[in-house]
Amino acid sequence: MKNRVIHMSMAPKYVKRRKAAVVVMAALLIAFGGALVLxxxxxxxxxxxxxxxxxxxxxxxxxxxxxxxxxx
Incomplete structure (x- = not known):
């Protein structure tokens, strides 16, 4: 029987954090772009x-x- 190793970067909590970070960065970019256009x-x-x-x-x-x- 093999031990399955999950790399730390692929652990579910880190994947979830990366997704949240991408969403926050996209929202900030859209807000900054909108303010710049105005x-x-x-x-x-x-x-x-x-x-x-x-x-x-x-x-x-x-x-x-x-x-x-x-x-x-």
Missing amino acids: WLDASAESACVTQLDGKSTWAVQWSKERGEYVYE
């Missing part, structure tokens, strides 16, 4: 709004210099 979207929107404000200010000034600004 932050990048907000900063891109802010940059676009700032650029549009600058363009509109320049356009109003240019129209006033030419005497074509009728909104006063």
